[in-house]
Amino acid sequence: MTGLDIAVLLAYVGGVLVLGWAVSRRIGSFRDWFVAGGQLTTPLLVCTLVSTYYGLDVLLGGSEVAFIDGVVAWFWYVRPYYLAIILAAVFVAHRLKRYDFLSLPDVAAHHYGRGTQTVIALASFLYSLPLLAIMGLGVLLDVAFGLPFVWGVVLGAAVSVVYTLMGGLVADALTDTVQFTLMCVTLAIAAAIVLEAQGGIDAMRTSLPETYFQPMGSYPGWVLFVFGLSALSVFVEPAFYQRIFAATSYRAVLAALGIGVVLWAAFDWIVTVLGIAAAAAGVDTEPRYALLTLVIEALPAGLAGLFAAGVVATAMSTIDSYLLISGGNIAYDLYRPWRRPDIDDRSMLRLTRWAVLLAAIVSVALALFFRSIVSAWIFMSTMLISAALVPVLVALWLPGRVRPAAGLASSLAGLGSALLFFIAVNAGGATDEEWGTVIWNVRLLGRELALWQEYAVLVALPVSMLAFLLGHWLGAPPREARP
Amino acid sequence: MSGWAIATWAAIAVLGVGSALVFAWFIAELRRRR
Numbered sequence: 222m223t224g225l226d227i228a229v230l231l232a233y234v235g236g237v238l239v240l241g242w243a244v245s246r247r248i249g250s251f252r253d254w255f256v257a258g259g260q261l262t263t264p265l266l267v268c269t270l271v272s273t274y275y276g277l278d279v280l281l282g283g284s285e286v287a288f289i290d291g292v293v294a295w296f297w298y299v300r301p302y303y304l305a306i307i308l309a310a311v312f313v314a315h316r317l318k319r320y321d322f323l324s325l326p327d328v329a330a331h332h333y334g335r336g337t338q339t340v341i342a343l344a345s346f347l348y349s350l351p352l353l354a355i356m357g358l359g360v361l362l363d364v365a366f367g368l369p370f371v372w373g374v375v376l377g378a379a380v381s382v383v384y385t386l387m388g389g390l391v392a393d394a395l396t397d398t399v400q401f402t403l404m405c406v407t408l409a410i411a412a413a414i415v416l417e418a419q420g421g422i423d424a425m426r427t428s429l430p431e432t433y434f435q436p437m438g439s440y441p442g443w444v445l446f447v448f449g450l451s452a453l454s455v456f457v458e459p460a461f462y463q464r465i466f467a468a469t470s471y472r473a474v475l476a477a478l479g480i481g482v483v484l485w486a487a488f489d490w491i492v493t494v495l496g497i498a499a500a501a502a503g504v505d506t507e508p509r510y511a512l513l514t515l516v517i518e519a520l521p522a523g524l525a526g527l528f529a530a531g532v533v534a535t536a537m538s539t540i541d542s543y544l545l546i547s548g549g550n551i552a553y554d555l556y557r558p559w560r561r562p563d564i565d566d567r568s569m570l571r572l573t574r575w576a577v578l579l580a581a582i583v584s585v586a587l588a589l590f591f592r593s594i595v596s597a598w599i600f601m602s603t604m605l606i607s608a609a610l611v612p613v614l615v616a617l618w619l620p621g622r623v624r625p626a627a628g629l630a631s632s633l634a635g636l637g638s639a640l641l642f643f644i645a646v647n648a649g650g651a652t653d654e655e656w657g658t659v660i661w662n663v664r665l666l667g668r669e670l671a672l673w674q675e676y677a678v679l680v681a682l683p684v685s686m687l688a689f690l691l692g693h694w695l696g697a698p699p700r701e702a703r704p
Numbered sequence: 705m706s707g708w709a710i711a712t713w714a715a716i717a718v719l720g721v722g723s724a725l726v727f728a729w730f731i732a733e734l735r736r737r738r
Contacts, residue, residue, distance in 0.1 A: 264730035292708075398730050405723030409716045422708045434708065480726065487718035494712050 226526025233530040241384025244392040251569045254389030256467040266477035269394040272401035272538035284512035287496025293438025295493040297445045301452035310478040316617045318471045325462045326554040332616035333628025340632040342554035344608035345459045348601045349547040354539040355588040365529045381540040382581045393541045400534035407531030411516045412491045425501035447675045454602040457609040459546045548577030599675045607635035607681035626696025627689045635685030642677040
């Protein structure tokens, strides 16, 4: 990294902070701050949706899978999301637009009451902590500038917190537009240069095993199934919900998601190809750092700084969005319903800003504690799916028929069984070096069974469904009919 | 050129041109509002 690279990066960070400050002078109410007053139009939605979902977990996680196993990363790790996004846009978004909600747990509160709201808010909080992006930022500043990992983590989180606190979702969405453009353009340039240097993708094929170019790769079928299943998280994704509530109209949401899917598919494919390129070039590093190491070495001065700024942008657009949500979970979804149901707007705004700070501190602590990326992502999405998918989708599809006990039983049993499964596999199993995850080999009915920790959702989702049916059967109907 | 190579260059074009178009749309909208 040269002085020019560092100047480019600093100019970007400075610009983002100035934007946050400018927006903060226009924030009048909690709604303005938290869902941008419901004023997000299509281009803003595209930018904020695409860049928020594309955190370093995808950039590093996707390239990690591609580096290890090839194009399976695109076909099984990310492609199921496009299908889920399209289904969610068509079947869920317009039902959400009918209500006046601000968050995912609001949906549970409306249909099942405070208990279910609390369980789902906890799951949403766990899911939304942006520790992967914060970890990634620490890694980048280490690889690019030799800054100690701990400092990178703290510095990156601090900048994101400051402008999120100032401008809320408006500042978040506006900076997302810059971050979105920066990350798309720099990745496209980097890919073109790396491909030229390596003689194109066809040259890579000759130096890699044939499985790298087979859509199924060499992962076990059940793991691919779980990768695919984790796309269900889209249906109860807090950031997705928040942006639907913030959109000017349902049409704006549909258009944004349609454009978004095309851009996501292109982005993912490039990430996959760069992961494979790193494998073909024989980059000698941990799988999750392969992409960064390859690209930063390949780019000339100035462009390397721009790419680093693009990666920082990728991380920050995720960190700010999810800090806003996890802070909102603490203040708006957990504290308010139990302690201050009649809280006024100004106090809510102030309280949530403090909660954002708290969420950032928890995330930094966890980022310094954990190491792996793909496993952590599957763990977080499993928690969310297990607790929220069944109760929220049933409530949206069969409103008026659901019973409070069903929601509570379903969310508690889902979250509980997922956590128990993870604890059991981690206690009984061992880390498998080849796959980089925890696997527990057990004998059941005379057969060898390899239980990956990723399988938790296969247990938790049926448990959550069963508990919902039991709660519905045994529980009392709601006191008044709900719309 | 193989199918993989065509897909890759198409993806590069979509990212570069697509994101620039969306950004231009955003700027145009910002100007209209003012």
